[in-house]
Each structure stands twice: as structure tokens, then as C-alpha cells.
Amino acid sequence: MSTTTPTPGRTTEPILDVKNLGVDFWVDGVWYPAAIGMNYQVHPGEVLAIVGESGSGKSSSSMALLGLTPPNGRVTGSVQLNGRELVGLTGSRLRAVRGRDVAVIFQEPMTALNPVYTIGFQIVETLRTHTEMAPDDAKARAIELLTMVEMPTPETTFNKYPHQLSGGQRQRAMIAMAISCDPLLLVADEPTTALDVTVQAEILDLMRNLRHRLNSAIILITHDMGVVADLADSMLVMKDGVVVESGSVASVFSNPEHPYTKQLLAAVPHLGTGEAIVTEALKEAESTNARPILSMKDVAIEYPKRGRVPAFRAVDGVNLEIFPGEVVGLVGESGSGKTTIGRAAVGLLPIAEGSLTVDGRELSTNSAKELREVRRNIGIVFQDPGSSLNPRFPIGQSIGEPLLLSKVAKGADLDRRVETLLDQVELPRSFRNRYPHELSGGQRQRVGIARALALSPALLVADEPTSALDVSVQARFLVLLQELQSQLQFACLFISHDLAVVDLLSHRIAVMHRGKIVEQGSKEEILRNPKDPYTQRLIAAVPLPDPALQRERREARSATRPAR
Numbered sequence: 001m002s003t004t005t006p007t008p009g010r011t012t013e014p015i016l017d018v019k020n021l022g023v024d025f026w027v028d029g030v031w032y033p034a035a036i037g038m039n040y041q042v043h044p045g046e047v048l049a050i051v052g053e054s055g056s057g058k059s060s061s062s063m064a065l066l067g068l069t070p071p072n073g074r075v076t077g078s079v080q081l082n083g084r085e086l087v088g089l090t091g092s093r094l095r096a097v098r099g100r101d102v103a104v105i106f107q108e109p110m111t112a113l114n115p116v117y118t119i120g121f122q123i124v125e126t127l128r129t130h131t132e133m134a135p136d137d138a139k140a141r142a143i144e145l146l147t148m149v150e151m152p153t154p155e156t157t158f159n160k161y162p163h164q165l166s167g168g169q170r171q172r173a174m175i176a177m178a179i180s181c182d183p184l185l186l187v188a189d190e191p192t193t194a195l196d197v198t199v200q201a202e203i204l205d206l207m208r209n210l211r212h213r214l215n216s217a218i219i220l221i222t223h224d225m226g227v228v229a230d231l232a233d234s235m236l237v238m239k240d241g242v243v244v245e246s247g248s249v250a251s252v253f254s255n256p257e258h259p260y261t262k263q264l265l266a267a268v269p270h271l272g273t274g275e276a277i278v279t280e281a282l283k284e285a286e287s288t289n290a291r292p293i294l295s296m297k298d299v300a301i302e303y304p305k306r307g308r309v310p311a312f313r314a315v316d317g318v319n320l321e322i323f324p325g326e327v328v329g330l331v332g333e334s335g336s337g338k339t340t341i342g343r344a345a346v347g348l349l350p351i352a353e354g355s356l357t358v359d360g361r362e363l364s365t366n367s368a369k370e371l372r373e374v375r376r377n378i379g380i381v382f383q384d385p386g387s388s389l390n391p392r393f394p395i396g397q398s399i400g401e402p403l404l405l406s407k408v409a410k411g412a413d414l415d416r417r418v419e420t421l422l423d424q425v426e427l428p429r430s431f432r433n434r435y436p437h438e439l440s441g442g443q444r445q446r447v448g449i450a451r452a453l454a455l456s457p458a459l460l461v462a463d464e465p466t467s468a469l470d471v472s473v474q475a476r477f478l479v480l481l482q483e484l485q486s487q488l489q490f491a492c493l494f495i496s497h498d499l500a501v502v503d504l505l506s507h508r509i510a511v512m513h514r515g516k517i518v519e520q521g522s523k524e525e526i527l528r529n530p531k532d533p534y535t536q537r538l539i540a541a542v543p544l545p546d547p548a549l550q551r552e553r554r555e556a557r558s559a560t561r562p563a564r
Helices: 058-066 091-097 119-130 135-148 167-178 197-214 225-231 249-254 259-266 280-288 338-345 368-375 395-405 411-424 429-433 441-452 471-488 499-505 523-528 533-540 547-560
Strands: 016-027 030-042 047-052 073-081 102-105 185-189 217-221 234-239 242-248 294-303 312-322 327-332 353-358 378-381 459-463 491-495 508-513 516-522
Touching (some): 030 234, 030 242, 047 225, 058 073, 058 185, 102 167, 119 167, 185 197, 197 217, 234 259, 242 259, 249 547, 338 353, 378 441, 395 429, 516 523, 516 533
Parallel strands (some): 102 185, 185 217, 327 491
Antiparallel strands (some): 016 030, 234 242, 294 312
16 A cells, blocks of 8 residues: 555645655666655654655655755656646756745754855745745844744854754754744655754654645654654655555554564664663773773863854763773753763863863874874764765765775775675675765764774764654664674774664663763663653653553643743
């Protein structure tokens, strides 16, 4: 079945009517299909979720609705928005539709936002392009939108550039831009990927209110089944470019028919079911009081004053240790200092106070040459794979670069090592000749993971490594990471907003809030019996991958939320 059923009581006239949609890409003289014969409708006030593995065609088919395919792509079939055909529209006609009638929240905000313009300028530009709004009114509206998406200090953020914001803050800025013109249809491509669970809950409420207030339709592209259960009315399940199952969210979750749908739902991590594997290396470290791989004592990190942005202390008084074979999960809101700690751990940020050692070597007193030596023992997986990979390098060159620069391998040996790393992260070896823009977000993230593991590091800093992965690939990656850790015995700082993933993988958890670690301990202590009120709020905001249970939790949260 490939056609969604209108929700009872809703108008029969769809906002979006897609018939026999096909998307193909010309690669090496061959047309490769990304989407095949898709048929669906989205009605006013309806949220349609499209789920499936990375590379299944979710994003490609949705971007094709607005002609956002790369030059080597082609689109066939029919896409009608309120009866108006979109396939074949070009130039000013298509630009008039984009942003005003249909808005998109892209998966990777760093690559979608213009790096040379401030956040405020970009929102104002959107408003003034599609409305006859005066500059002062547009600025006031932009600050109002930033406030709506829970952006801290919206007046200050208005004058910041994208690189000055955390990943979650960039995502919120993009959402503010997308909803600025109250669109008829909102295409949300992984809209909560970089958001912590508390802000995610607010954003989902915001999108829910948008569709009720304007009767807007929403296409939600996501791998987070908790988000699907919380927001969506109906869903499509895609595999290899084909819709294998569709229906209401309640029916698909409760009674999946296709084997792939059953496999997808079975791979969803549930908070409270994780059992961390204690490696032999960790047991040995505990019994012999071994030296920690990463040690932070009273660490403070400051960002200096830049232009109109004042200096501020992002991290203060942090104490943290990670031993060989141990995974420590670091959780908290976007902007709480998680990524700042991760960057300091690899020597990318200096510390203002305290002591930071990696494998017994103090980073704060090392020279640039000594830092390069230390970094050979550190791997890092960045949050945004699109901006961390060189767009001019094929995938194989990006993965092999650390090995080549460190003079570990070259020639045929380097080729074999790259192929082995591709195998480890479950990417085809043929991908070594592709460029980053030819891969999906999840595939790019796996390339980043392969590159981080290239030199068999003693410490792996993983900054949201599963944020762009669908649940089935995520489940395999987490098993893979545990297996690699038992073999290589590296310590891991696992930065994430997904508490279910942290529960599955971590031995200990540290909770950050406003630059400080407010609570840390075993995952049983933190997730089953949290003491700090912030930790309690964090756990309560985790969406459950069950529509009925999530509705009850959302209603209970709404009933106890203080009036604004």
C-alpha cells in the first residue's frame, strides 16, 4: 500500500497531492533511482511522517517537491500544491513558492545557513522577500520568532553568526526562519536532530500549535520513532526508494505488516532497558586504580569578546574522569557546554582554569608540536558531518587522510585500511570514490566515524555520533562501537541528547546544565533515581516510541506546565 488515508473529519481536499513521484540520479553514466512510484496526500492540519534508513529516499523525494535536487537529478510524476503543479516550475515561479507557501527545515543547519550573514539578517531577509514588511517590523518579528523557539537571549542571538551558535541553537534559528511566513506546508527534514529532549519537546509543541493555528500540513522526515509517535498522524515507511507500508501512526506502531517495518520498530532504543557491557579493560582499570585516559579537574573554559558579542564563561568547575574501556555519556541542553568540553578534550579550545590531561599528558601546557602528537591518540566525531568533511575530497581520501598524514600507511596498504574502515561502518567499498554531497546525512556521519577510528585512538570524543542515523543503523553502530571498544580498549566521551542511546551504551553519565555538571554517576543512579531537578525534567521530556503512551505523557506535561 502506498497511499495515505485522510484523517476522519478532515477536509477531503489535500494541500499536497503526490502521484507516481520518481527521483533518479545520474552517476557514472547510469541512472540510479532514489524514489520509485510514490503516491501520497497530505491534508490541512495533518502531519505525515516519512521514515526509513538513511539512503532510503526520504530526503531525496521530499526535496524534489520543491526542485531542490542536485544538477545530476531528475524528477518525474506529479506534485500538486493546492491544485498547482510544482514539477517543472523554474526560476521566479518556484522561488515565490519556496519560503512563503512551502518552507523547509533542513537536516544540517550549518550547511543550510549562510555563514557570512547574521542569524537576524537571514530571518529578516526571508520576511521582507515574501511580505511588505518594514525593516524595524521585520526585526521585531525576527526576535519574536527566536523567542518562540526558545533561543536564549534572542536579542543577542539576532546579531550572531551561525558558527557562534551551538548545533541545537542553529537548528532553532532555522526553524524560526522556516515558520516566519506561516507556510501552508512545512517540510521538516530531521527537525529535532540536534536538539536536546527538553527543547525538542518545546519545538514539537510549537509545530503542533502551528498546524492547529494555521491548519498547515507538515511532512516530517525523521528516524526518531519517539518524535513520530508524539507528532505524526500518519506515516510512510520507505526502503530502497519504495514505500513498503503506510497508514495511521497508531495502526503501524501497533500492527506493522511489512518485515522491514517490524525490524525498524524492534531496533528503537527504549529508555530504561539498556545494559552496558563492562569490558575487561574497565574491570582491570577499576581493580588496579589505573590512570584515567581523560581527566578534568576544576576546568573552566572561556570564549573571548568578539565584536558585539561579550566574553563569557561557557564551562566552569568541571570534574570528570574516563578510564580505559569506559564510556561516559555527557547529556544536557544545547548550549550547556557539552561540545565545548569535547573540543577542549582534543585540544581545540584552551582552558582558562584547572587541569586537563589526556593519557597522562597535560594539554594546557603543551606546545603546538606536542599537541599534534597527543592528537594522534584522540579521535573525534563531529556533530555536523556535512561541514566536517572536505567537499572537494572523495570519501576514501577523507578517511585515509589521518593515516597518510601520520605516516601509518600509504599506497596499497592505505587502500586496504580504508576499505576495512568502510566495512566496519557498514558502507559499500564503492563509496570511497563518491563525494560528500552524493551521500545522505546518515551516510556522511558514518564516514566521520570511520575517519575518527582510523588511528585506533586511546580516547574517542563522539559529539552526537548517532544524531543523523536511522534507528536500525544506529543499533548496529552501537553494537559496533562496543565491539571496537572491547578490541581497542579506548575510552569514550559520548556526547548526546538521546538518553535512550546513552542508556544503552554508557557506563556512567554526567549531566550538564548552564556550564556546570549538576549530577554524575552510574546510569542506574542518573536515569532510575535522579536527584537534581534538571535531570528529572530531562528524563520526563524523553518522547516514548508509543503513540498512546506518548499522548498521555504529553497531556500530563501540559497539565503541570506553568502558564506563561
